Amino acid sequence: MTKLKWGMIGGGAGSQIGPAHRLGASLDGLFEFTAGALDHRPEEGVRYGQTFGLGNRAYGSWQEMLSSEKALANPVDLVTIATPNSTHFEITKAFLEGGFHVLCEKPMTMTVEEAEEIVKISDATRKICAVNYGYSGYSLVRHMRAMVTRGDIGKIRLVNAEFAHGHHADAADADNPRVRWRYDPKQAGVSAQFADCGIHALHMASFVTGQVVTKLSADIVSCISVRELEDDAMVNFRMDGGAVGRLWTSSIAIGRQHGLGIQVFGEKGGLRWSQEQPNQLFYMPLGGRMQVIERGEENLSPEADRATRVTIGHSEGMPLAFANIYTDLAEAIRALKGQRDIDPSANLYPRAEDGLRSMAAVFAVAESGKQKGTWVDARPPMFS
Ligand SMILES: NC(=O)c1ccc[n+]([C@@H]2O[C@H](COP(=O)([O-])OP(=O)(O)OC[C@H]3O[C@@H](n4cnc5c(N)ncnc54)[C@H](O)[C@@H]3O)[C@@H](O)[C@H]2O)c1
Structure with missing residues (x-):
């Protein structure tokens, strides 16, 4: 089987998320790193691209990469966009319209209108637009979803999701340019902490329960008062299948490291998972005893088995979760190329629709927060 060709925009030297994508994309040997415009500084992007052997497919800008790749007989099959938030729309739109699949x-x-446009372009061009809610790639998150889908814990009553860390808790650091822009509406948009981290927790609540958010009420606050945008939010929400949702996100929770976790409570049992101990899933059946489900155990769901690689007792972490998004995408691209159905256990990658629902939630949180917690519709106009 020949490898698919993979390209990347952003993710330059010293970037936060670039290395996790390169590890994830290369892990299973399905993609070959072929092209990139890796840095906002053209010369540095070309130089860094050369360190990965990209040759003349190390480009100085994404515009150059788009026009050059379009002209090739064998262009990249998938382009990952890992640039700052405000550039995502323009680059994603251009590559989808240019005939490329995008992650x-x-x-x-940055807006709901832009997100709706991306959904429409992806549909019209029949090009995949995936969004990197990479934590949904963890094997045991997929197993949770499978357990919920097959009814192991019954009808879902309550979901409680968190993404609370303490990395912006130092008030003396508030003016540091690397931190300050995140809380500045001119650069970050209508929301800071919820748009950055809360949407991961919200996506996970939807991914695991199979339900989407319909309305929400938010209490948002800038604990460090010079910040214009929130550094902490508590969001209550309701889902279309009847589940009640609670979500806490924070960047001032000193002592919390990554702080992503989820609990789901149904009529017949409860499940609990935390990203910092991703290899154990806690399952409590009603009236039974607590069970610890270990990643890599025999006879987990096909979705979990497909998403695990090393044997039980050895840790799997975030780059391997990202790798599961890439293996899903490789299968989706091959299915499209071969005009066949995708393997259902691989059909789990987050889509443009998820990106759109997140944007609608971001704006709903900002609106509700402004109105002191009034309940507001959280559905995107095109799905309401
Ligand atoms: N899914 C996740 O878990 C996760 C985690 C961290 C960050 N992110 C997201 O990843 C994106 C990047 O975040 P980061 O923390 O790596 O940022 P960063 O500032 O560390 O790196 C950004 C990189 O993009 C490059 N860049 C900027 N503009 C560019 C352009 N026009 N063309 C080419 N390259 C350009 C920069 O030179 C830099 O190398 C953000 O959207 C962020 O929200 C996601």
């Missing part, structure tokens, strides 16, 4: 970092866009 865009979150948040997919």
Whole structure:
């Protein structure tokens, strides 16, 4: 089987998320790193691209990469966009319209209108637009979803999701340019912490329960008062299948490291998973005893088995979760090329629709927060 060709925009030397994408895309030998415009500084992008052997497919800008790849007989099959948020819409739109499949970092866009446009373009061009809610790639998150889908814990009553860390808790650091822009509406948009981290937790709540958010009420606050945008949010929400949702996100929670986790409570049992201990899933059947489900155990769901590689007892972490998004995408691209159905256990990658629902939630949180917690519609106009 020949490898698919993979390209990347952003993710230059020293970037936060670039290395995790390169590890994830290369892990299973399905993609070959072929092209890139890796840095906002053209010369540095070309130089860094050469360190990966990209040759004359190390480009100085994404515009150059788009026009050059379009002219090739064997252009890249998938382009990952890992640039700052405000550039996602323009680059994603251009590559979809240019005939490329895209994996865009979150948040997919800066507005709901842009997100709706991306969904429409992806549909019209029949090009995949995936969004990197990469934590949904963890094996045991996929197993949770499978357990919920097959009814192991019954009808879902409550979901409680968190993404709370403490990395912007130092008030003395508030003016640091690397931190300050995140809380500045001119650069970050209508929301800071919820748009950056809360949407991961919200996506996970939807991914695991199979339900989408319909309305929400938000209490948002800038604990460090010079910040214009929130550094902490508590969001109550309701889902279309009847589940009640609670979500806490924070960047001032000193002592919390990554802080992503989810609990789901149904009529017949409860499940609990935390990203910092991703190889254990806690399952409590009603009236039974707590069970610890280990990643890599025999007879987990096909979705979990497909998403695990090393044997039980050895840790799997974030780049391997990203790798599962890439293996899903490789299968989706091959299915499209071969005009066949995709393997259902691979059909789990987050889509442009998820990116759109997140943007609608971001704006709903900002609106509700402004109105002191009034309940507001959280559905995108095109799905309401
Ligand atoms: N899914 C996740 O878990 C996760 C985690 C962290 C960051 N992110 C997202 O990834 C994106 C990047 O975040 P980061 O923390 O890596 O940022 P960063 O500032 O560390 O790196 C950004 C990189 O993009 C490059 N760049 C900027 N503009 C460019 C352009 N026009 N063309 C080519 N390259 C350009 C920069 O030179 C740099 O190398 C953000 O959207 C962020 O929200 C997602």
